[in-house]
Amino acid sequence: MRPGRGIPKSTGSMAITVGIVAGLLGVTAVAAERETKPIVVAATKAPAKAEEAKSTKPPVVAPSVAALEAATKKAKAGDYDAARWHPIHFKPAIDKAKDGDCLACHSEILKAKPRAASEAGLPAGDVLAWYQTLDTYTGGQEDFHIRHMVTPFAGKVMNLSCTTCHQGNDPREESSHDQLVASAKAGSKEPSPFTLRKMVNPSETCxxxxxxxxxxxxxxxxxxxxxxxxxxxxxxxxxxxxxxxxxxxxxxxxxxxxxxxxxxxxxxxxxxxxxxxxxxxxxxxxxxxxxxxxxxxxxxxxxxxxxxxxxxxxxxxxxxx
Ligand code: HEC
Ligand code: HEC
Ligand code: HEC
Ligand code: HEC
Ligand code: HEC
Known part of the structure; x- marks a missing residue:
């Protein structure tokens, strides 16, 4: 959440309240097209017994709809920690999240603008990255998320959702949650989390x-x-x-x-x-x-x-x- 970054803890809850209100009052036109629904994530089934037995971790129990709603209510009331640790950020709730659920709090994601000039003062319009020379590239520099979800070429060829890339973050492993993909590949049921401390797993997305x-x-x-x-x-x-x-x-x-x-x-x-x-x-x-x-x-x-x-x-x- 950009506006939240670097804000001292004491004003953090203000920032999130403003963010949430702005989000709920109608995101951008594009965001609105994506399913903007209240944050109600269907409770998912607990993992199968056999998988549980093989896992080295305690079983993850899906939060109930009531628990999700309670967290949202607290977040909306300005509780920064309730928002930050909202169960929607984690498995298994994130698997059922729609873009609108994320955008209710993160509407800035589809509005962010890159700097007009570098910190050294070089205007963005004066430089040309190699990917800008491709015939398919149109318009000026845009923020990463916007280039992948909003700009015309992206809209023609892709249909990315927040959860295509964001698979949740495991606080224990400090890694993105990709065990489903990784285990399916390796043919094993054992979770094998991504080892670098990133928000998304680039080998399975980028x-x-x-x-x-x-x-x-x-x-x-x-x-x-x-x-x-x-x-x-x-x-x-x-x-x-x-x-x-x-x-x-x-x-x-x-x-x-x-x-x-x-x-x-x-x-x-x-x-x-x-x-x-x-x-x-x-x-x-x-x-x-x-x-x-x-x-x-x-x-x-x-x-x-x-x-x-x-x-x-x-x-x-x-x-x-
Ligand atoms: C109830 C509000 C709320 C909802 C809903 C929500 N988030 Fe968050 N999210 C937060 C807050 C608050 C933080 C902490 C931001 C900070 O500290 O700057 C955060 C942090 C994050 C971060 C890490 C940010 C960073 O700066 O590294 C990511 C990535 C993220 N959320 C993605 C998502 C995705 C994807 C969804 C939907 C599945 C989602 N969030 C739903 C409030 C929310
Ligand atoms: C001369 C014929 C030929 C041309 C030209 C060609 N391809 Fe291929 N491509 C193939 C063949 C043959 C395969 C492998 C088929 C198979 O799976 O047995 C293949 C496979 C691929 C794969 C899958 C690779 C993998 O590892 O699974 C991709 C992606 C691909 N081509 C993209 C392209 C793109 C993009 C272009 C143009 C920029 C292109 N190809 C031009 C013949 C061609
Ligand atoms: C927007 C990005 C994008 C564009 C444009 C694109 N591809 Fe792909 N292509 C992908 C991705 C991502 C996959 C893997 C899909 C999957 O299985 O999840 C893929 C898969 C493939 C495969 C392997 C398919 C299989 O399942 O055997 C071939 C071959 C291929 N692309 C060729 C092409 C050709 C030819 C074109 C132009 C007509 C093209 N791609 C345009 C992103 C793209
Ligand atoms: C193409 C993959 C991809 C998609 C789709 C995507 N993200 Fe991200 N997102 C990323 C990457 C990569 C980062 C940077 C992560 C890092 O620093 O490790 C990021 C960062 C973030 C952050 C942290 C703040 C920031 O700007 O750095 C938030 C919040 C976030 N994404 C939310 C979302 C939401 C909400 C959606 C859906 C509207 C979404 N993302 C769609 C890949 C994606
Ligand atoms: C499904 C295909 C797809 C995936 C997945 C994807 N990209 Fe892209 N990316 C594109 C396309 C298509 C463009 C060109 C968009 C355009 O020209 O308007 C692009 C453009 C970019 C650009 C340059 C454009 C700009 O102005 O920012 C960067 C940097 C980039 N991607 C990084 C990433 C990273 C990092 C990830 C993984 C988190 C990622 N992409 C995942 C298809 C994809």
């Missing part, structure tokens, strides 16, 4: 759209910027689709992407596809994507694809929830 171009999996002779000209002779707008019209066609069918919007935008340029598969890479590796079966898929699995899942993670499937 890397999916900011990894390297997976040229090796495709047996392509080189990186995209070198081969693009050969793949896109006169009249071919998107060289990816020359192959991907028929290969790995069951793609992007997850609740945090807009599969149709992506294919629509991709007709104009391969920058759409490349943008999330190498064009904005912050990492030296690529994400090991699920290999979803597609029509006429070859019977034998290439070496690199052995052990890959054949469907997206359960929590992202369209029919999930």
């Amino acid at each position: 890397l999916k759209c900011h990894g390297q171009f997976p040229a090796a999996s495709m047996e392509l002779p080189g990186p995209w910027h070198e081969i693009r000209a050969d793949m896109e002779p006169e009249g071919v707008a998107n060289g990816c689709l020359t192959c991907h019209e028929t290969i790995r066609t069951n793609r992007h069918k997850v609740n945090y992407l807009k599969a149709d919007g992506i294919e629509e935008a991709a007709k104009e340029s391969s920058d759409t596809c490349y943008g999330c598969h190498g064009g904005r890479s912050w990492y030296r590796i690529s994400y090991p994507y699920a290999r979803t079966p597609w029509p006429d898929m070859p019977a034998d699995t290439p070496e690199w694809a052995k052990g890959r899942p054949t469907a997206p993670e359960a929590r992202f499937r369209i029919d999930a929830k």
Whole structure:
């Protein structure tokens, strides 16, 4: 919560009261479009007995609806700690949270603006980051959350929710709560929390759209910027689709992407596809994507694809929830 940062404890509760009131009085137009409901999270089932037995931690019991409501009531009355430790921040309640539940207190997330100039005085408009040179990039610098949830390109190709990235924070591990994903991968039921002290797990979020171009999996002779000209002779707008019209066609069918919007935008340029598969890479590796079966898929699995899942993670499937 930006306004809360650095505010001395004594005035902290004032800040949160103002924040909550501002949030409840109608967020931004965009925020309002997202489900803005009072904070009532359906009580979730306690973990299955078998999993409990294997876990090294005490079982997590879902807070009741009444407990959530009581915490919200206290928070609204200006109790800063009740807001800060609101059970909605943690598993399992966070799994049922809608964007509107988070935005009721964190409406600043969709309003934050980057500095107009650096602290040394360099105006933001005078510098050009490399990702701003992509054809898909429009407008000036925006805050991270806004670039991913509000700006026009994001709205066309993505459908991210707060909980796509924020999976709660475990005070004991001081790490983000990603054991479901991690255990499913490792084939074990044992929780394996992310070890760095971050709010979200970048390997399960950012890397999916900011990894390297997976040229090796495709047996392509080189990186995209070198081969693009050969793949896109006169009249071919998107060289990816020359192959991907028929290969790995069951793609992007997850609740945090807009599969149709992506294919629509991709007709104009391969920058759409490349943008999330190498064009904005912050990492030296690529994400090991699920290999979803597609029509006429070859019977034998290439070496690199052995052990890959054949469907997206359960929590992202369209029919999930
Ligand atoms: C009842 C009000 C309330 C609700 C609802 C709420 N939060 Fe918070 N949240 C807070 C307060 C207060 C803090 C502490 C902020 C601070 O100390 O600057 C906080 C802290 C956080 C932080 C850490 C902030 C930091 O500066 O590191 C994150 C991330 C966060 N919340 C995300 C969420 C998400 C995601 C949701 C929805 C699932 C949510 N919150 C719902 C009030 C709320
Ligand atoms: C694409 C992933 C992603 C999505 C979607 C996302 N966040 Fe975040 N959020 C982050 C990251 C990364 C940080 C910085 C975390 C850190 O410092 O470890 C962050 C930081 C925050 C903070 C701390 C304050 C700040 O600005 O640094 C709050 C509060 C927060 N997010 C709330 C939300 C809410 C509410 C939503 C939904 C409207 C949301 N986030 C959606 C990734 C995401
Ligand atoms: C589902 C795909 C997706 C995920 C997940 C994702 N991003 Fe992005 N990111 C994008 C797209 C698309 C853009 C370009 C938006 C535009 O040009 O308007 C972008 C742009 C950016 C930018 C530059 C744009 C700017 O002005 O800020 C940064 C930095 C960034 N992402 C960091 C992250 C981090 C860190 C995470 C993980 C917490 C993350 N992204 C998760 C798709 C994603
Ligand atoms: C010459 C044909 C060809 C071109 C051009 C091509 N691909 Fe591929 N791509 C493939 C093949 C073959 C595979 C692997 C199929 C399989 O799973 O057996 C693949 C796999 C992928 C994967 C999954 C990688 C993994 O590790 O699971 C992604 C993502 C991808 N391509 C994106 C792109 C993008 C983006 C472009 C354009 C910038 C592109 N491809 C251009 C043939 C191509
Ligand atoms: C907004 C970011 C974004 C854009 C744009 C995008 N992708 Fe993806 N792509 C992803 C993400 C994230 C996944 C992983 C989805 C999952 O399983 O959770 C993915 C998965 C894939 C896969 C593996 C699918 C599977 O399940 O086998 C292929 C192949 C692929 N993309 C190719 C493309 C091509 C071709 C384009 C352009 C037509 C494109 N992508 C555009 C983000 C993007």
